[in-house]
Amino acid sequence: xxxxxxxxxxxxxxxxxxxxxxxxxxxxxxxxxxxxxxxxxxxxxxxxxxxxxxxxxxxxxxxxxxxxxxxxxxxxxxxxxxxxxxxxxxxxxxxxxxxxxxxxxxxxxxxxxxxxxxxxxx
Numbered sequence: 001x002x003x004x005x006x007x008x009x010x011x012x013x014x015x016x017x018x019x020x021x022x023x024x025x026x027x028x029x030x031x032x033x034x035x036x037x038x039x040x041x042x043x044x045x046x047x048x049x050x051x052x053x054x055x056x057x058x059x060x061x062x063x064x065x066x067x068x069x070x071x072x073x074x075x076x077x078x079x080x081x082x083x084x085x086x087x088x089x090x091x092x093x094x095x096x097x098x099x100x101x102x103x104x105x106x107x108x109x110x111x112x113x114x115x116x117x118x119x120x121x122x
Contacts, residue, residue, distance in 0.1 A: 012040045013056045020063045020070070022099065029068040034075045041074040085110055 006014075016033055023031045035041050043052075044060060052058055064070055085107060 008037065009040060010054070010056070012037045013054065013060070016040070016044070016072075017056045017060050017063075020060065024063065024066065024068070031068065031070045033070060033072045035072070036075055036077045038074050041072060044072055081110060
């Protein structure tokens with residue numbers, strides 16, 4: 001996705017919008033969206049998207065009104081390590097959305113190390 005010099009708020013909004021479009025077009029009718037930007041989540045959930053000047057927020061509002069179940073929730077930045085890892089992966093298509101069909105080995109390893117650390121805390 002081409003992001004230029006945009007704010008993190010707008011980048012997060014664009015990412016959520018693209019993800020929702022892909023999910024709808026792929027016939028998913030139950031979707032969970034996690035975002036570590038609390039302002040983005042609150043803006044969407046509080047209905048700030050309805051009358052926004054940002055066209056992306058208005059489109060998100062329209063998409064959420066369709067016949068499907070979308071759960072949007074805020075997660076802490078610490079719980080967003082898999083996403084952070086995926087954004088740093090090298091890409092041949094740096095200006096396009098990437099869809100991962102299989103779980104990458106590096107992500108499995110990251111997930112397993114998080115589980116191991118959690119087990120040691122208890």
